[in-house]
Amino acid sequence: ETGVTQTPRHLVMGMTNKKSLKCEQHLGHNAMYWYKQSAKKPLELMFVYSLEERVENNSVPSRFSPECPNSSHLFLHLHTLQPEDSALYLCASSQETGLEKLFFGSGTQLSVL
Amino acid sequence: AQTVTQSQPEMSVQEAETVTLSCTYDTSESNYYLFWYKQPPSRQMILVIRQEAYKQQNATENRFSVNFQKAAKSFSLKISDSQLGDTAMYFCAFMKHRGSQGNLIFGKGTKLSVKP
Numbered sequence: 001e002t003g004v005t006q007t008p009r010h011l012v013m014g015m016t017n018k019k020s021l022k023c024e025q026h027l028g029h030n031a032m033y034w035y036k037q038s039a040k041k042p043l044e045l046m047f048v049y050s051l052e053e054r055v056e057n058n059s060v061p062s063r064f065s066p067e068c069p070n071s072s073h074l075f076l077h078l079h080t081l082q083p084e085d086s087a088l089y090l091c092a093s094s095q096e097t098g099l100e101k102l103f104f105g106s107g108t109q110l111s112v113l
Numbered sequence: 114a115q116t117v118t119q120s121q122p123e124m125s126v127q128e129a130e131t132v133t134l135s136c137t138y139d140t141s142e143s144n145y146y147l148f149w150y151k152q153p154p155s156r157q158m159i160l161v162i163r164q165e166a167y168k169q170q171n172a173t174e175n176r177f178s179v180n181f182q183k184a185a186k187s188f189s190l191k192i193s194d195s196q197l198g199d200t201a202m203y204f205c206a207f208m209k210h211r212g213s214q215g216n217l218i219f220g221k222g223t224k225l226s227v228k229p
Contacts, residue, residue, distance in 0.1 A: 031215060033215050035217075041221075042117070042204075042218075042219040042220060042221050042222075043158075043204070043217070043219040044219075045215070045216045045217065048214045048215050048216075050214075055214055056214045056215075056216070058216070088156060090156075090158065092158075092215075094215060097214050097215050101160060101163070102158075102160070102215060102217065103160075104150075104157055104158035104159075105157065106155055106156045106157040107156045107157075109156075
């Protein structure tokens with residue numbers, strides 16, 4: 001089992017659906033992250049949480065809504081997405097923000113129809 | 114703004130041989146970290162090696178080593194004795210030393226195929 005677990009592994013949704021991505025880390029870390037990996041662009045940071053508080057929102061549209069109820073869990077709530085939002089969404093964690101070693105999960109492959 | 118460029122979209126190497134993946138970056142920062150991450154078909158990003166910019170000595174991790182040229186802003190990865198399990202996407206990444214908030218700046222990646 002990896003230290004960072006993401007579910008579901010694959011998700012297909014329509015533009016009017018509401019769905020959530022889940023991430024859980026078993027490493028005792030204090031910081032968690034959402035990254036987006038699309039086919040035509042490099043991985044890009046979406047959100048950062050430190051001790052359950054959001055410390056970074058990298059100009060992400062409001063149709064993506066993160067939630068961090070505790071230091072081990074991170075969610076990404078999705079609503080009214082566009083086809084261009086289809087991508088691999090990767091969760092990561094680290095001991096603290098600003099430290100260099102991030103541990104990644106295996107991602108959720110999202111397809112928006 | 115920082116940028117990371119990987120100029121080789123795809124590469125291949127024979128098993129047991131050596132291959133070098135290229136990466137250049139642009140930054141005005143004086144202190145930062147550089148990384149190589151590996152993403153196999155399982156999709157999990159795995160840290161291969163990291164380099165701290167203030168250290169002149171090139172980092173090594175078993176069969177993986179880097180050639181860090183700070184003045185040229187170049188950070189290449191050398192894989193020695195290539196193995197079939199090295200087949201993956203390889204991403205070069207940059208992080209500022211201070212105030213980064215975990216923001217890794219990635220290149221577009223190089224797809225490496227190790228052939229038997």
